[in-house]
Amino acid sequence: MKFKEAKNKFVQTWGALGSQWGINKTMAQIHALLMVSHEAVSMEDIMEELQISRGNASMNLRALMDWGIVYKEYKAGERREFFTAEKDLDELAVKISRERSKREIKPALKVLKEVSSITSDNTAEEKHFVDQTTKLYDFVLKADNVLDKMTEYKDNWLAKLVVKIMK
């Protein structure tokens, strides 16, 4: 396989993977492209390589920056902006975890707490509902805490986790 082909395959695969995890394809592709670029890339070049419009590039770059995993860079004497991705994988995972926790898990926890707190008539049906949603709340809370704790290690957290868990 030649470099260009490999790069393209990587970008496509990363994009498809993104879709399956609820991240829009172009966003994941831009991220992939920046991850494997050895130097910062202009919006123009991103548009060209991925064959996407200016608006699309702009919006998804903004989203990636909101996630904190892509950065703007300014080059001396250049008017236009360049972009780079976070390339440290531990850091990348930490940021993605934090964002998903904040955006999705925390709000879900809030709802779980609410719905598990209804004052139930004691029908079997309602008792089961309260019981099950309470368990779910506890479970998700615990999982969220674990994630948080793991990412606190920050540096090399996955490797450290491997050590802890394998023995």
Add this chain to the structure above:
Amino acid sequence: MKFKEAKNKFVQTWGALGSQWGINKTMAQIHALLMVSHEAVSMEDIMEELQISRGNASMNLRALMDWGIVYKEYKAGERREFFTAEKDLDELAVKISRERSKREIKPALKVLKEVSSITSDNTAEEKHFVDQTTKLYDFVLKADNVLDKMTEYKDNWLAKLVVKIMK
């Protein structure tokens, strides 16, 4: 909040969460509904509660059964089929992890291995590509192994992980 309202809110929330994680809304809603039902539910009742068509219900129940997190149940003297969800959360998490690993992570790993194995000319560009995709391969492989190891505990794995990790 009344029971019916709480149940509905839970089902809606679970559905929305599903979407954000790449699982279709109805599939997640059916799963939510079954999770909090104290007894097996017929297809007719699912259609009624979620206001969906027969075809939709059938297809998503099939998908949930393929994931191994919803089961068919037969009641004595009843012609129609009833459905229940896996209610043990450890078991549920294990099954979801296994499936996502099999369907998404493993294939991605295959591609990462491929693209990181190109014979690079030694341009900085190509060297960086090989380096970065190799790192990514190692990272994803390690993460997948951790997931696997964790779910091997099966019983109460999250609680055990909490113990390991917090100290």
Add this chain to the structure above:
DNA sequence: ACAAACTTTCATTTATTATTGAAAGTTCGA
């Protein structure tokens, strides 16, 4: 072997989500 009771399939339709591109906005140098 038939028909009632039920489930599955899949071509068509509908809903959702992503993308485009042109206009508006911004920044910077002269």
Add this chain to the structure above:
DNA sequence: TCGAACTTTCAATAATAAATGAAAGTTTGT
């Protein structure tokens, strides 16, 4: 302060994904 070079916004459009529903399929009791 003007205008060139660039970026952002957002209404319109296109692409994708999900849902419908009627026909085909299956199972079971008689």
